[in-house]
């Protein structure tokens with residue numbers, strides 16, 4: 001029988017590890033490159049720093065990363081228009097790089113209103129990506145609202161036809177809802193992969209550990225997103241958490257602990273990282289060198305449990321910074337505002353949070369501008385009580 005833990009290949013100084021992705025024939029790098037947080041110019045999401053981002057992608061591929069993930073809205077200004085991530089990749093993967101990777105992108109589920117839309121968006125995405133075939137075509141953000149809509153419009157027939165036409169190779173979906181919603185979706189089609197949010201803080205959130213086990217047991221490849229919970233597990237680590245990491249016999253960075261926790265699980269195939277700098281790419285590739293399944297000791301797993309406990313005492317809002325709630329009709333920069341509320345609680349740094357709040361956010365972007373229309377809460381895959389949290393921000397930071 002072929003080993004699920006497919007192979008290990010040396011690329012210069014580092015090894016990249018590969019796992020067989022579910023029941024597909026693909027052997028994919030345990031580190032996947034998520035193209036939603038590429039470096040940008042002038043702080044504008046649609047102005048990708050092409051030169052730097054291209055060098056990051058090429059470095060990653062040259063060092064063994066072969067799973068590249070994007071989606072229709074990534075690096076755009078609104079969810080209804082195509083962002084620049086797919087367009088960027090179409091250019092960046094020229095010169096032989098396209099052939100070295102498996103490319104995943106996603107159908108924008110929220111835009112689809114008619115069965116004609118399926119083909120319209122797929123064709124547009126093939127053009128934007130400058131490719132004849134998408135390796136993994138996922139339905140983006142399936143939940144209890146979008147799945148019935150797409151199913152009723154005949155999405156499974158569309159996927160069958162797209163495979164027959166050789167426009168896509170494998171199918172899948174990304175999932176943002178409670179575990180209870182997952183079995184119905186999985187049983188409705190012969191999916192190849194599913195993409196779930198999972199990290200050591202989110203074991204019982206959304207699909208959680210139950211969803212991960214269920215999907216893998218059904219033969220789907222499991223792609224994990226948000227390994228660092230939108231960066232909060234990597235940045236400004238509080239002293240109490242750092243002192244837990246410092247107790248480890250083998251010293252590792254907080255980023256390394258978060259990734260190692262995931263790769264330790266034999267039912268996780270790929271961990272996506274939305275890398276924003278060349279330093280992150282280099283660091284993550286180095287970390288992936290040792291991401292073997294079942295490689296953490298009992299004591300190391302215990303340390304992770306302690307760190308989780310410490311964080312749990314602090315995180316106020318489960319916002320991952322995905323931006324799906326944007327744009328707010330009243331101009332509130334919801335993810336950045338909520339980020340400062342979390343900063344306030346998690347990092348023992350009220351004055352820093354307050355000064356970031358006033359330094360980063362223009363007057364027109366602050367919480368005080370919220371009119372409580374509720375549009376953002378309908379879009380939030382994390383179920384954040386945005387209005388309530390914004391009121392708390394006003395209480396804490398003033399107007």
Ligand code: SF4
Nearest residue numbers: 328370371373374376
């Ligand atoms: S509820 Fe407030 S933050 Fe949300 S979209 Fe409406 S005005 Fe913007």
Ligand code: SF4
Nearest residue numbers: 319320322323325380
């Ligand atoms: S509030 Fe929700 S939709 Fe908005 S950025 Fe945070 S997690 Fe994403």
